[in-house]
Amino acid sequence: MSTEVKTKMLTGAKPRNMWGVTGVPTGNLYVPMPAVIEKIIVETPDTKTFRLKLEDPKHAEWFTWEPGQFVELSVFGAGEAPIGFASSPLERSFFELTIVNRGKVTGVMHELKEGDRVGIRGPLGNCWPLEDIKGMDILIISGGCGLAPLRPAILYILAKRSDYGEFWLLYGARTPADINYKYDLVEWEKRDDFHVLQTVDVGDDSWTGNVGVVTTLLDQVKLDAANSVALTCGPPIMIKFATLALVKMGFSEDRVITSLERYMKCGVGKCGHCCVNHVYLCTEGPVFSYAQLQELPETRA
């Protein structure tokens, strides 16, 4: 691919649209926009993807977002939770959120039906630096539901495939039943211009693929680290080992980019829950390069 080696330091990118910074369509920072559940896709036993549409056309008109950003989802009667976008940013008529049934809000969300209403505040946070990495080879490493915030980036890159170099996806799940977006992975594996490798921690009788943690797949990846960038998202332990392995492979610290998660309430840099050292993940994150994380010692924990 391109032999041009980029020299710009990579960081999470500044989005074009951000709730509270570029506008507040509802007039109050804390009041969400009503949205309707159009479709529910069951991904795994504990994970569903919700296709949502904003009710007010004025809100929908304003609502543009970029891969890596997230929303505060209001489940009425239960509260709010931060959820990353999981659909293509080029699709303007709806957006999707993939939600694992884990806590109070997500538990009630999983009981909702098509046609039910929820509230949305967003887009929040920064985004993957997809403009800055044009022409580079891209390696995506993700584990479990960590594929959700990367799916918009994958769909975007596939839609603008000629702008990017080699494209690899390494995806690990606990068991074959825990694999998200099986319908996408089937399609992606068919493509010649997208290398998709999957693994599970524990296989079953029907599983014929790789078994082991996702970093074991790195041996099969053929990339020039000097002109590559890695995007990672998954459980903290996976991110940690993937980052160490990538740096060992020759990736410089600013070319390993990750999306962090923290407990969050307000999403606009006020409530203090998501603060890591002096950085508010909700407004200055969640996307950071490993080089940036070196300045935030708390993320080592």
Add this chain to the structure above:
Amino acid sequence: MNVGDKLILNKSNVSKFFSSLREEMRLVAPKRRFAGDVICDVVDSPEEIVWEYGHDIYPPGKRYLFPHYEDMFTYRFGEQVGMEIAADSPKQAIIGIRSCDVTAVRFQERFFTSPIVDPFYAERSRNTVLFSLVCNRPPKKECFCICCDAGPYLESGFDVQLTDLGDRFLYEIGSEKGLEATKNREEYLEPCSDDDIAERKRIELEADSFFQTASYIAKAIIYITGDEVPDEVWEELGSTCFRCAACTNLCPICTCYTVDDVPQGNELFTRCRSWDSCQYAGFTREASGHNPRSTFGSRVKRRFYHKASFQYIMRDGRHGCVGCGRCVSACLTKLDLPSVVKRIRRAMHDYIEPKSKPTAFLQ
């Protein structure tokens, strides 16, 4: 009359002055309660104001600008989702607030209105004027505002600053808001003389000499900024924490809050916010059970990183302590700022070589 003017408010005119102000806004001032305590509260008449009081343990700036519990909006679900904003923000004057608390209010104002504007705080802040009262003596032995550039008197940042000169107050106008609150009441004010200024200067110098608590925070800021304090030291400090959060609740600077949806019946819910504390284990616990700050030490470290790191000084324009001494009074196990600063400095004598890599901007 201009911002920066120094005038005299005779004590014989105080009642008339504040009665007139009360026609325009509610007055919050130190007032004797049934049990005998003097606490800042809404007063019905200026006669109720207790001018000779020490220090309100409940930070009045935070109480009336960023209340412990506040409704954000109410919503109903079912047929139609309607939302009604519930913020109440009456015009108010906070009288008798101390210099440390004024500094804290300015800190919170800056935090809540930049870069993203919190609509509830901004509205209250617009409607509030502060009549601060200089401490002629530090009201408590725990006070150390003098180490934190937040008192006992202010050079700037106040709306109106009052200094008790015996039978009269020196009345300084420090902002447009203060000027606005003074207009219509000029008849109660008199010009001040050079003698009044000299008396004020004498009181200032005398007040400075009465402080009993000192916090040598500068060195601790260097250690904390460079992440040099070993985790074992933080864990040792944290091992005595009761997780009561009195320190952060009483801190006039702390701003963290949590959000809850409270059912009101009939499918009606109120989304409200209330103070939260980084000292609670649940503050960072995620739905998966993963907790990035799972130990007492990591949470105490978090609190002092926010109070005394250069990264936050750059963000907030000052370090996160005004020396009001409330954490000193409140913490049963001495996890207050002066004690922790002292213990960090003592512990670091054994670590003369920095253990970790200094952060980039120190290199």
